[in-house]
Amino acid sequence: MPTTAAAPDVAANDPRLAPNFDFRPETFNRPRLTQDEVAAYCRDGYVLYHKPVLRREQFDGLFAHFERLLDEHTRAGLRPESMDTPHFADHRLFEWVFCDEVLDLVEPLVGPNIALFSSHFLAKPAGDGKRVPWHEDSFYWRDLMEPMHVCTVWLSLDPSLPENGCMNVIPNALHGYSDYEDVDESTNVFGTEINWLKNLRTDQVQDAGDAPKGLRVRAAKCELRPNEASLHDARLIHGSDPNRSNLRRCGYTMRFIPASVLYQSRNHRFPHQIYLARGTGHPDNHYADPTRDYPDLFEQRFGTGNSH
Numbered sequence: 001m002p003t004t005a006a007a008p009d010v011a012a013n014d015p016r017l018a019p020n021f022d023f024r025p026e027t028f029n030r031p032r033l034t035q036d037e038v039a040a041y042c043r044d045g046y047v048l049y050h051k052p053v054l055r056r057e058q059f060d061g062l063f064a065h066f067e068r069l070l071d072e073h074t075r076a077g078l079r080p081e082s083m084d085t086p087h088f089a090d091h092r093l094f095e096w097v098f099c100d101e102v103l104d105l106v107e108p109l110v111g112p113n114i115a116l117f118s119s120h121f122l123a124k125p126a127g128d129g130k131r132v133p134w135h136e137d138s139f140y141w142r143d144l145m146e147p148m149h150v151c152t153v154w155l156s157l158d159p160s161l162p163e164n165g166c167m168n169v170i171p172n173a174l175h176g177y178s179d180y181e182d183v184d185e186s187t188n189v190f191g192t193e194i195n196w197l198k199n200l201r202t203d204q205v206q207d208a209g210d211a212p213k214g215l216r217v218r219a220a221k222c223e224l225r226p227n228e229a230s231l232h233d234a235r236l237i238h239g240s241d242p243n244r245s246n247l248r249r250c251g252y253t254m255r256f257i258p259a260s261v262l263y264q265s266r267n268h269r270f271p272h273q274i275y276l277a278r279g280t281g282h283p284d285n286h287y288a289d290p291t292r293d294y295p296d297l298f299e300q301r302f303g304t305g306n307s308h
């Protein structure tokens with residue numbers, strides 16, 4: 001089925017465009033997730049965090065930094081969606097990736113020993129932003145770690161709305177290892193998709209007749225203001241529609257694993273490395289140095305297009 005959703009433009013005075021800087025005295029208290037939020041994540045495989053993630057100056061700094069990186073990236077002729085593993089080439093990003101405001105958000109979900117698995121600026125330009133096929137991250141990462149335990153913080157840098165292709169999830173769809181088919185990479189961020197969901201727009205998902213037995217198949221939209229986030233489990237089915245609106249959509253995905261996970265780097269399809277963020281690591285893992293850049297590694301990955 002073709003993906004031809006009409007996406008209306010977003011008005012400049014739309015209240016959903018304003019960054020969430022609604023700070024309260026308890027905003028940065030630990031733990032940053034309530035018991036209900038942790039329970040929702042465990043049950044549904046994701047949770048929406050409609051509270052400020054970063055302090056105002058941190059968010060503004062990250063946003064300005066991203067704009068500079070995006071400018072360099074697109075001037076090199078590359079698609080905005082393909083800003084994968086930028087932290088390999090730019091260790092200044094660890095100022096945000098390893099800040100307490102982010103790590104305190106994932107600690108209730110992955111525990112006190114935390115490693116960074118990956119990061120990606122997934123920017124969909126206004127007008128022709130690509131679709132993200134329905135997928136489970138765990139399918140692509142299945143040989144890389146034991147056990148499979150990745151929590152992605154999807155930090156909204158731009159407003160993330162149904163109109164501009166916000167991320168969508170199928171709550172509680174946590175099988176993790178579905179069957180996949182090829183899709184067109186000229187219109188999709190990567191080239192494979194869960195077969196029974198192939199090319200379905202978010203609003204068509206509830207009609208999909210081929211869902212595995214017992215699976216509740218209604219997609220939920222992860223609508224977020226800038227400086228809010230979603231957190232999702234690697235096994236969750238998720239994806240996003242194309243961006244045909246007048247508004248860019250960018251999320252910074254920061255993917256964390258418990259540091260006790262054994263990471264099998266030799267199985268990675270692309271050159272890759274992990275970093276210890278907090279606490280104690282697994283004795284058999286090698287952790288890269290977050291105070292330096294790895295330009296050679298970044299070059300080897302350059303152009304591969306996505307972190308899956």
Ligand SMILES: O=C(O)CCC(=O)C(=O)O
Binds near residue numbers: 152238253
């Ligand atoms: O940004 C999107 O639309 C999808 C993101 C995604 O697939 C992920 O974070 O794993």
